[in-house]
Amino acid sequence: MLSIEKQLLYLLTSGDGAGAGAAVSRLIEVYEARGISHQIVRNALSKLKKEGYAESAERSRYRATPLGEEFIRMVNAKPGLYEKEWDGQWCMVLFEIPESERRRRDSFRTELLQLGFGSLYKSVYVSPWDYREEVIRLGEQCDVSSYITVTNTSIVHNDITPEQSVRLWPIEELQELYRRKESWFQDYLEPALARLEDTGTAEGLQLFVYFLELGDVIAELGLRDPMLPNALLPDNWTGKQLMQQFQTSLRQIALAIPEQSPYRAFVAHFLGR
Numbered sequence: 001m002l003s004i005e006k007q008l009l010y011l012l013t014s015g016d017g018a019g020a021g022a023a024v025s026r027l028i029e030v031y032e033a034r035g036i037s038h039q040i041v042r043n044a045l046s047k048l049k050k051e052g053y054a055e056s057a058e059r060s061r062y063r064a065t066p067l068g069e070e071f072i073r074m075v076n077a078k079p080g081l082y083e084k085e086w087d088g089q090w091c092m093v094l095f096e097i098p099e100s101e102r103r104r105r106d107s108f109r110t111e112l113l114q115l116g117f118g119s120l121y122k123s124v125y126v127s128p129w130d131y132r133e134e135v136i137r138l139g140e141q142c143d144v145s146s147y148i149t150v151t152n153t154s155i156v157h158n159d160i161t162p163e164q165s166v167r168l169w170p171i172e173e174l175q176e177l178y179r180r181k182e183s184w185f186q187d188y189l190e191p192a193l194a195r196l197e198d199t200g201t202a203e204g205l206q207l208f209v210y211f212l213e214l215g216d217v218i219a220e221l222g223l224r225d226p227m228l229p230n231a232l233l234p235d236n237w238t239g240k241q242l243m244q245q246f247q248t249s250l251r252q253i254a255l256a257i258p259e260q261s262p263y264r265a266f267v268a269h270f271l272g273r
Contacts, residue, residue, distance in 0.1 A: 012064040013072045021063025078222045082240045086229035093125045095148040108142040116226030118168030165232045204261030211253045
């Protein structure tokens with residue numbers, strides 16, 4: 001799923017406060033403020049609808065389907081894994097999907113990787129987190145349920161160490177990605193927010209745009225970072241600290257959007273209100 005589609009789905013899940021889902025006109029207004037044309041927004045909404053993540057309950061309004069809500073729930077919950085204690089158990093997925101079903105096999109494998117699984121052996125994937133329900137749902141969604149086996153287990157021989165984690169997951173690549181996002185945050189977002197505080201804005205549109213931009217970064221990291229427990233990470237790992245920093249800043253931006261702003265409704269769910 002492309003970045004704009006994930007973000008639109010989040011907005012459809014949150015709602016604009018004027019009924020189920022969100023008005024297309026409001027979404028277009030937001031994305032035109034980000035330099036994204038109305039046609040791109042409409043095409044992304046159509047694709048979400050076609051793939052079953054969204055539906056148009058009434059003219060010019062869209063809302064997330066249960067499938068869309070589940071996807072957003074998974075994306076939003078993933079950074080919280082950094083705060084969980086690992087019980088030492090592994091969620092293991094084994095499958096043998098025929099070559100004739102290559103497209104479904106590739107789709108299922110991609111979904112596993114986005115959840116945070118690493119490839120232990122060919123067609124054997126592992127995660128330190130209990131994703132059994134999600135994997136079974138993905139198997140049904142990709143129509144490969146009959147080819148997969150899912151279990152929670154301990155490894156009694158050749159357990160996975162931090163050194164081996166670098167082979168199973170793209171740790172070094174992720175470390176570099178976090179460094180780039182940290183530079184973006186320090187060089188672009190923080191100065192932009194400081195300038196906005198000087199000028200002020202009653203509407204809150206620009207604050208909401210920054211909320212979406214930072215949310216985009218967090219979502220990208222969330223889909224690529226397996227959020228491994230400390231026992232499987234190298235000592236110099238900075239991802240956990242930076243993710244916490246980004247999450248804190250995202251909440252601060254949401255709180256700064258004026259209560260009377262039409263964009264406040266989009267972040268009310270995020271703020272727990």
